[in-house]
Amino acid sequence: VGREEVLRPALRAADPSGRLPIEIRHASEVITMEDSAAKAVKTKKDSSIRLACRLVRDGEAQGVVSAGNTGAVMATAKIVQGVTPGVIRPALASVFPTKRGTPTIIMDVGANVDCTPQMLAQFAVMGHLYSQKVLRVSKPRVGLLSIGEEEHKGNELTKAATPLLKELPLHFIGNVEGRDVFLGSADVIVCDGFVGNVVLKVSEGLVDAVTKMLKQSITASFLRRAGAFLSAGAFVDLKRKMDYAEYGGAPLIGVKGVCIICHGRSNANAIRNAIRVAADFARNDLNKVLEDGLSGPSAGFAAGVD
């Protein structure tokens, strides 16, 4: 979905024989990275993201994948695709690599900056279902991101959320700390969108910094360069493990249909993986599961899910 005069030649270049099953839908407007999301959503009625979300709403498509303006994609998906019945607020989930080898989901990573304890409890349910239905973890361990393992350590929000989390029919392991993220101590880590977004960006920034520092340092002498050449495979391995592109974007969980939001600097591999994740979500009908899980009392959730 986008400006046909841009997409048509690009598609022709990539697929000269026209064999790929890709249809182009023309949208005359583009929401840029610089646009204010709130404003652009109101004024650009024929933007590509709005048209894409409409296709999902009308059943012509099962999901949307976008590497555009995150705020605008989130707002448009909520307005046009609509919110799953029972969901207080859709949340953005991001997958983090861990030392353990299994990925950890953190949610929310930026859809809701100020959260209530009830919202955190719902993020736990949504994360649990994502982990179980899409990542195939049979009994996901769900942790609450805080600043100490003991229950009394945390801020007002985490302390108020703890009793709600304990009541849920899922495997709640209590507080986890920042260092647990990359240890893989939990399959799902719940936090408000402000904290989650900071964690996401600090991690990206740190991997970037470490890689660059190592490169500078390695090119400082011939011997080191020679050594780096021999052990290059290890760096490629690491890069693949730490690379967001491998994990295929962040699903906005709790909107009807599927909506996957990719990093603004996504490469072809990241987009391919995001499309794969979108297909997984659609195939597993996560929304139906979510709707069953969240409507009714928590007993209903248990009955619907486990």
Next chain:
Amino acid sequence: VGREEVLRPALRAADPSGRLPIEIRHASEVITMEDSAAKAVKTKKDSSIRLACRLVRDGEAQGVVSAGNTGAVMATAKIVQGVTPGVIRPALASVFPTKRGTPTIIMDVGANVDCTPQMLAQFAVMGHLYSQKVLRVSKPRVGLLSIGEEEHKGNELTKAATPLLKELPLHFIGNVEGRDVFLGSADVIVCDGFVGNVVLKVSEGLVDAVTKMLKQSITASFLRRAGAFLSAGAFVDLKRKMDYAEYGGAPLIGVKGVCIICHGRSNANAIRNAIRVAADFARNDLNKVLEDGLSGPSAGFAAGVD
């Protein structure tokens, strides 16, 4: 300060000729890492940390350095050493390495989990003075940790803090994001203690995870091992750059006297650097500067500081 029967033999082993100018003060009790800070501070009246803080209060020592139970050290320092006049809440400052080469201070990293906008504004002043007087940055750039550069991006706390920060007579550069921490975009980054603690622990955990993944991957083949041997210097460089031990602990700023809190797994090098930082704080009489800076209106701060 501690149990003489433990300290005396250790000191004798390290300094058989007794030439080091180290006095031992006996304290009969120990607050352990497992103790609840709130309870231990009340019940263990002859703990080593309490006696050490008393020495500072009574002018026998200029500062305390501890790698013990962080909560207990913070609480005891506040109670026994006392809070600097004008300070709402003392805050823990931590130094982060950056790609730029100059360190960034983040505060608060855990002393105050729920903060008011006024507290964040004071953290900015305290961080500014620390950066200027101890780290010798002539005009520290002070940023507010948030989830987007634009002023309207943030949570309720950061949005309410922004106008207060703008009024301060220091170089406030607006919002910074998680990825700016390791870029070195700011000399001082202000946030509440919950977010700061998460940033600190996520960073430690990630450096740990990356190092271990790389090691595993490098030892996977002979060629890689040979390469790693040749380029080992680069890893040593990186380790030194990223190692918390080089930065000498986190000062609790806003208590009378000096209080430096070290990581529980500090090695000899970390303790040496923490003692050096404590001496720098005492020599620069940061507390006097702080008191002058915070008492009276912000005009007084300007007059007292710049």
